[in-house]
Amino acid sequence: MITRLPVADRREVRQAAVQLLRGERPALAVVLLMTALSAVSALAGPYLLGKIVGGVEAGTLTLSTVDVLALGVVSAALAHLLLVRYSALLTARLGERFLASLREGAVTRTLALPARVVDRLSTGDLLTRVTSDVGVVGQALRDGVPEVLTGAVHLVVVFVAVFWLDPVLGLVSLAGMPFVVWATHWYLVRAREAYLVESEANGDVAEISAAVGEGSRTIETYGLRDRMVAAADDAIARAFRARMRTLRLRNVLFPATTFLNVVPAVLVLLVGGFFYANDGVRLEVVVTAVLWVWRLVEPMERIMFWIEFLQRAGASFARIEGIGAHGEASPEVREPADDRIEVRGVRYSYVDGHEVLHGVDLVVQQGERLAIVGVSGAGKSTLGRLIAGVDRPSQGSVLVGGAPVADLAAAGEQRIVLVTQEHHVFIGTVRENLAMAAPDAPDEKLLEALQLVGARWFDELPDGLETRLGAGGVELDPAQAQQLALARVEVADPHTLVLDEATSSLDPATARHAERAIAAVRERRTVIAIAHRLQTARDADRIAVVDAGRVVELGSHDDLVARDGTYATLWRSWHG
Template structure:
């Protein structure tokens, strides 16, 4: 930035020389003292300053472009990091469309500003300040002429800036709504077709586009006032200087060269001011986009630095390390909407190496409980601890608790990168072993083996293959605790049984918490926890709970069609 400031100031100073030299030539010619050699020397000096200005401006722009690209790269990284640090429920509530618009459209707008608008605006401001100073040095009268348009310029700038930020923020949100509507319709196309919702989705998209259109009309209306008024304010000083300067010359107050130089300076002033006008609208867009990007860091529900440090670090700032793999839930309450708890004072302890099944009716809070155990969400009240440390506040590389659901993502990368992403640099034999363990035999027959590109633009994987890949990814990560929430639900029965048998051998000695939607998983567990209406109502071994003839026994009989099978 120091180089940018120095180079920009030098370029602006050098740009002051040509108009002054032209004025000198005019004065020499008018006085009759001009010779060809004198004019030629002044012309060569003028040419030299013009070349110097070109070189200095080029260097200044190069330096500021490098700064802009690096700042943009950091901004992208911070945005991705900010999104990944959000509580999952917050990211899900924001919607894919909004996050995509922020990470593409908004980042693109800020990038254009950093690369082009910022250097242009900075250079224009420096040039304008130097030119005003040069005109006053020529003659105070000429300087006063240059300031004629300033009051009108200040008024229109203030009027525009007062209204533009809110208008462009609204436009950005409306664009996000359009993207969200389009993406949700595309992702749910089969559902739309199955239920005949085409007209409903089209109407919703039209409404979103209509809102976006109205916000754009609003910003266009602001520009329709700002640009004409600012153009008048920009041209007015040149007209006034020519009239008053000409009169002052005839009265002998200023020289003809000073009037010519002043006119050239005014003309030189219109160019940077025009650039300011041109880029002001971009700066307003960028300000709104920057607020939407950086706003990720201030979303309610995201743990702040103080909360994180106090929860997962000692008083001296040293990061806490879990004493063991024991998991404890103490008075845990959780709500997706304020004032409506879905979990009510859950107390539960899971010992290292234990196999625990969590069962209960649909909507009882089983999946929510699993997310809290994995540290995906943070309880509204109470604590979820692993080895005495809040699990949600541990860094991911030290959490060692993995939640495996039926929803998995295949990244646009090689099969090797997809499986090894949690443990970069792991050897290929371990990757193949993990794939074999989950019966992903199809991986052996791929033409490029582990180098085969999968995901978007590569080999498409069906739901079962994607789930097998996710399970292999977990095995490579080798956590001490696994939380399985319908982890094998998308596999066909034969493959699911093979995967479960293979996983059983690998999971030996680890803590396994299963969100059991099929009760045969509960039958094989060490203990069964029954969750009803967000409360832990029963806890014990399968046989004991069946004998007790409570809620679990009723679920077990229902699962087996009313036939009692211990």
């Protein structure tokens, strides 16, 4: 049984990163250009200061010349400030676009997961991937990548400038780099696995937290408190150990690189001073080289500061990309010839080797009212989900007009809609809640849908379709939320409704309002009702009786009662 989603390997992560960057190549080129210009502008001030020092030593500078050079230093500083601010603005915008693409991709891959996979997933694992992991990668894209990119460009510009100034001092400035590269490599080969373990441990903590929050009453009822507390302590302990492991890696990396960062400036100062004492180099060259090399410390510290976070982000990125491992590619969809639904030899299993449906065959004609009945666990809801295209059969096919229903659903065509007792109000306006079913629907259609389902509460909203719902807005009660969901179905305008006892969890008064709304939405459409209460099935054109994953009887209510088979037994049991 699958409990966690896989993690993308290094090659897949590199391909995904390249794909992400490829879409912003022009903007990335502009950012690199502006960063290089800002790095070059930072060299002008130290260069002019070196000229001042050299001129003072030689006694060739006049006061007016010093003033001109000092004005040049100030002008270079102002130009550097403007270029840095503009470069930071461009990189921030680029990072936000990267983040938007990442979030859209994560949501798309999550929604593309087959239902049979979602049913077996660890809630905490998936939750941490689409929340904390996306947040970590988002911060890296907004802040980390631009900072490292800027720091790397500054390093290259400074090293090239020092070599141009004096090749010997240029070589000396590189003296600490092999040790920095070694320390960074030592860290990188260990960090990815450590951060993956930490993220997985955090997912376990989120999983048990969600389980305790959702099942607190059950835990108390069955006396499972001590067991759950022990499990929570174990998960927190694993998360703590994983966190300490990554902390130890950072405690080795940061002190080593901080020490090595100052080595180039010290060596340039010592070697430059030696050559100057032996008339091998001018004083202004030594001063300029030291000032330039000292500017390496800030970008190097910036890179080292963010390199740790980028490793954490790399592990999170691998987890996000792993969401798509079980996703399904968008299929080529052919237009259905009609609205006839055919279920042919369908078999289905949530867990390999344990079939829920065994070779089901069923045909539903356009405009028909079909009820699917059976004892609890017979496979009714599973069959309804397959007919609605929520999932694909393990074997066999579910077709509408000759086209696979699941392919149509994956392509976003709302030909068949499943309506359950689970309804959701999205945070946003009434218009946004309704129009997600048909983004181009005019306001008139949205208002007609609300009127059709009897949503009289809408007339009392302060801002009409612009009224915000959910957290921070108007809170709807269960009946109103169900009416909103049914209005959304009406806006989608499917030809078939699959009703999986959409009112069973509501109180009687609320259920009556919801049933009237459902009756309005059912008009003019094919209806497949999964009936847990047999009174619902009595008025259907036909009734399909499901027993142990098979359709064992099919016919009208009167015919099935007259047969005195499985349905008749259920009917007598229902009526005592």
